[in-house]
Amino acid sequence: MSTHAKTISLTINGTRVEASVPPRQHLGDFLRERELLTGTHLGCEHGVCGACTILIDGEPARSCITFAVACDGRSVTTVEGLDDDPVAAELREAFSAEHGLQCGFCTPGMLVAARDVVLRRPDADNPAIRTAMSGNLCRCTGYVGIVNAIRRVIDARNTNAG
């Protein structure tokens, strides 16, 4: 155990949490091991694969290269916190319909990153979706289903908005 433990106070999926954390503990480990939020998956642990992508103050971030201690006062949202999020709900349905997942390991990070693309890039064509999603690796699907799922959600939203 660390001799340098710090007390942090943050919001996780809408709930206020106070915790004593060793500064060396990254946010992904903190969420999984202390908060038991195992929906956040750890793949590479050096910021390359995107599986651990979560939201900090509403913005996507890599939880493996963000230290929990740095999130004092922040609001963290994991895939578990997106149950009632309308965009995430549309994406879950579309990922299922378009075969956007097989083993599911990358999916929590994919959903968080895809939600950001839908909200921030409603004008994205398929190459733009691929570029925007290039920080999330999938070893099953070949990405076609993932791109199609995001395409489907963006198109549906644009149709409904029009």
Next chain:
Amino acid sequence: MKAVDFDYAQPATLDAALELLAREDVMVRPVAGSQSLGPMLNLRLAQPELLVDITRIAELRTIRQEGDRLVIGACVTHARLEDGDYPDVTRGVLPSVAAVIAYRAVRNRGTIGGSLAHADPAADWVNVLTALGADVVIAGTGGRRSVPMTDFILGVFETALQPGEIVAEIHVPALSDRARWGYYKVCRKTGEFSHATGAVLIDPARGVQRCVAGATSGKPVVIDGPALFADGCTEAAMAAHLAGSPAADDPIALRTHTVALKRAIAQVMS
């Protein structure tokens, strides 16, 4: 894949941060977004005893215009530079380059000052700010000093920063109306580290004709003057400019660097 057991401080003021960074009894390192240092910590390539998080220091997160220069605080994120909530004096260089740094999840936390202090030769800002002729304002307990980019990056992960000093601001000169720029990097995969980077700036009003070859396994190679424009960017010319760098002796690297710079030049000429 777990960092060593380091201590951590999150000072609210620059003075408090500099005082901590000046400590000589522990091995101390500054950290901002931790998007480069985080992986190095997890891989134990970096093993500090104390991390000083400078991201809560308000003055390091500001962007302001000062005459014909844009002053960017060290802790401004790539995502903010991408989104462009500031007077862009660079005619699109800052938002366009910011948008191709790694991935959005990284850009949301990674900072311009952190990228410079890390000094990876493949980093976008290392090469682009060299092409733009930016200055780096360094802060230490002894005060501030301004260093041009060409003197700031000394080599691979090597900068003009002395122990206890941090990057405080980046001063970017405004481009004139007639300025043109180009940027091209060769990456195996979108967002991955560049294998060869070309950055070009032509600004007739300021007499600038500058090519930068980056990701050369050394400091950015600056080639001023008209020699490489038109059809001058050949492998033979590049071999001469890259002489002394490992890229010059490797035919594949030489070809890749030539292509990167040629494509950046083509953007300026088109």
